[in-house]
Amino acid sequence: MKQYRYEEIAADIESKITGGQYLPGHKLPSVRAQKERYQTSLSTIQSAYDDLLLKGLVESVPRSGYFVRTRPEPLPKAGETMLIRDPVFRNNLAAITSENLQRSALSEFNVAAPGDLLLPQQLLLKTMQQVIREKGAALLKYYPANGLAALREAITKRAAHYNTRLQANELLITDGALQAIYIALSAVCAPGDVIAIESPCIFSVLEVIRVLRLKVVEIPIQPRTGFDIAALQAACSIHALKAVVVTPNFHNPTGALMSDEQKRWLLQVAQTNNMAIIENDIYGELFFNGQRPCTIRSFDNSGLVMTCSSFAKSLAPGVRLGWLSPGRFYSQAEQIRFAIGSAVSPVYQETILRIVDSSAYEKHLRTFRQQLQAQCNQSLRLIKDYFPAGTRVAKPQGGYHLWVQLPEQQDTASFYRYCAQAGVRFTPGSAFSFSNRYDQYFRLVFADKYTPAKEAALRKAGAYAATPR
Numbered sequence: 001m002k003q004y005r006y007e008e009i010a011a012d013i014e015s016k017i018t019g020g021q022y023l024p025g026h027k028l029p030s031v032r033a034q035k036e037r038y039q040t041s042l043s044t045i046q047s048a049y050d051d052l053l054l055k056g057l058v059e060s061v062p063r064s065g066y067f068v069r070t071r072p073e074p075l076p077k078a079g080e081t082m083l084i085r086d087p088v089f090r091n092n093l094a095a096i097t098s099e100n101l102q103r104s105a106l107s108e109f110n111v112a113a114p115g116d117l118l119l120p121q122q123l124l125l126k127t128m129q130q131v132i133r134e135k136g137a138a139l140l141k142y143y144p145a146n147g148l149a150a151l152r153e154a155i156t157k158r159a160a161h162y163n164t165r166l167q168a169n170e171l172l173i174t175d176g177a178l179q180a181i182y183i184a185l186s187a188v189c190a191p192g193d194v195i196a197i198e199s200p201c202i203f204s205v206l207e208v209i210r211v212l213r214l215k216v217v218e219i220p221i222q223p224r225t226g227f228d229i230a231a232l233q234a235a236c237s238i239h240a241l242k243a244v245v246v247t248p249n250f251h252n253p254t255g256a257l258m259s260d261e262q263k264r265w266l267l268q269v270a271q272t273n274n275m276a277i278i279e280n281d282i283y284g285e286l287f288f289n290g291q292r293p294c295t296i297r298s299f300d301n302s303g304l305v306m307t308c309s310s311f312a313k314s315l316a317p318g319v320r321l322g323w324l325s326p327g328r329f330y331s332q333a334e335q336i337r338f339a340i341g342s343a344v345s346p347v348y349q350e351t352i353l354r355i356v357d358s359s360a361y362e363k364h365l366r367t368f369r370q371q372l373q374a375q376c377n378q379s380l381r382l383i384k385d386y387f388p389a390g391t392r393v394a395k396p397q398g399g400y401h402l403w404v405q406l407p408e409q410q411d412t413a414s415f416y417r418y419c420a421q422a423g424v425r426f427t428p429g430s431a432f433s434f435s436n437r438y439d440q441y442f443r444l445v446f447a448d449k450y451t452p453a454k455e456a457a458l459r460k461a462g463a464y465a466a467t468p469r
Helices: 005-018 031-038 042-055 121-140 149-160 177-188 203-211 229-238 260-272 327-340 346-356 359-386 412-422 452-466
Strands: 058-061 065-068 172-174 194-199 215-222 241-246 276-280 305-310 322-325 401-405 441-445
Touching: 005 042, 031 042, 042 058, 042 359, 121 346, 149 346, 172 177, 172 327, 177 203, 177 241, 177 276, 177 305, 177 322, 177 327, 194 203, 215 229, 229 241, 229 260, 241 260, 260 276, 305 327, 322 327, 346 359, 359 401, 359 452, 412 452
Parallel strands: 194 215, 194 241, 241 276, 276 305
Antiparallel strands: 058 065, 172 322, 305 322, 401 441
16 A cells, blocks of 8 residues: 555655754754645644654654654663573463453453454355355364365465465464464474563463473564664574574564565574574564565575464454474474374365465455554554653554553553553553563554544543543
């Protein structure tokens, strides 16, 4: 999709800030001056400055104008980044799910799955019914442990469209992407081994790490460039890292996107240190503009990259079907996949095969991407309108998530208590690390349509956060 005019202007000003043309503390041209410069409306320039405010690149001084922000985005300290942590998950899972509450009473912004109104229900159910009618009792038999051959071929064919070379006979069909990550880590690590993870990192992956009894070095995600590869290099000089787990395309929860140059650099670091890369590409299909981003696997000839994905984010969370391409670790991964248990549901495999092999899947994705982008923009507007000054959030280029930082003075424990009482659910930042460095953050998921009730709930949460105490 084409960028909005205000996004183009914001990107141009951002490039001047990052390129050093506008230095920290520099006063930016007024809205009226920028209107003449860019030959557009005052509201468009205002929207561009609002976008830069949300990203934390500029700050507004009443009656003075806009200035380049002087305080950089706070990042983990170097000593913290290099610290090996035993994974003791300090958050009760009740804090990140809605299982213990009446769902009808909630406005949920914490569930990373398409809402009912965005699900391709007709496509899925109609295809599933056709499969059941045509396959009948054959669906009750065992399928190959590594998955249906035709499905593996279809996934391989689709991956080729975005320059990712997979081999169908070296692909494993899994019960979702999380199981694929579990298999990948089990294939290359033993209890007590040290791995590198993103910081912040999705809590489900943290739980897998805890179960496997691994130790971690947390590598920070930079606000605009993603995974900090220089920090990873420094960690490699200190620790013998067995693997690194990354989500290079629209990272959960920050939405960060690594450039192709960064992906190549990360691969070079992994090859130099003989370290496996476990690449989670679960959000790669959910880009808002331009072309689908490449995978790290696109650049790999060494076999060190183990790429996985799933259809849970692009189709429906109940369709538990993912895949893993284990590279040079196929033999170990295949044994672990077999040991875990039987194959993924034959109904799901046959259904996904028909959808992926048809034009209907790409048609659905085009619509879904447009819907997600609209939801993202609306969420950003609501945060700007309802949350207090000093609230910061970067605009993602794809995916499901906004990573929201509340002002330093905000009492987040009180904020979450109020939200629980008001029936509003976010995922606390503390769920995304084994440390406490993200206590001022929360993740907001925009994968469901806004209703008047949801918008009112977000307004209540923002109003509470904005009220001095």
